[in-house]
Amino acid sequence: MLDTAGCPDCKRINDVLSRVGDRWSVLVVISLARDGTLRFNELKKNLGISQRMLSLTLKELERDGLVHRTYHPTIPPKVEYTLTEMGQSFREPVSALGYWALENLTKIDAARQAYDKSVAK
Incomplete structure (x- = not known):
């Protein structure tokens, strides 16, 4: 249960973060930040995302x-x-998140493999 007494705007912050923090929103913002104005099909092609x-x-x-x-x-x-x-x-902030992900892909892959191996035993 969310304690809104100590943070009356926490629920609203959560609503905003769930929108701007989802992977497709982040990738759309990164793409538009990098390329400027884009048409729908350009975004679709760049991101490999479904039309819907x-x-x-x-x-x-x-x-x-x-x-x-x-x-x-x-x-x-x-x-x-x-x-x-x-x-x-x-x-x-979105670029920082994207760069962090790129810089840590190898470490994340290794951690996932180690975890999967340990769980499979």
Whole structure:
């Protein structure tokens, strides 16, 4: 049970962290931070994400004010995504998390193998 007496905003913080901390949101923000404005299919291709999951992730990021969606009424329709000012402010912590993961992939792989080996006995 969450003790909201000592931290009245803890539940709200948890709601925000569960959105911005999920893997697809992090990868979308990293991709937009690196490449700037991207179309839906460019993001889909870059991330190897399903159309449904990307659509849900982008809607939530837009709802939270991190991503801006621009619709161009052309044939075929063109939709582009960019980071908002708040999304830009999220670049540094997300990049730090991404770099940490890259720097520790080998150690994490080794730890998983050791754990799996010890549990399999």
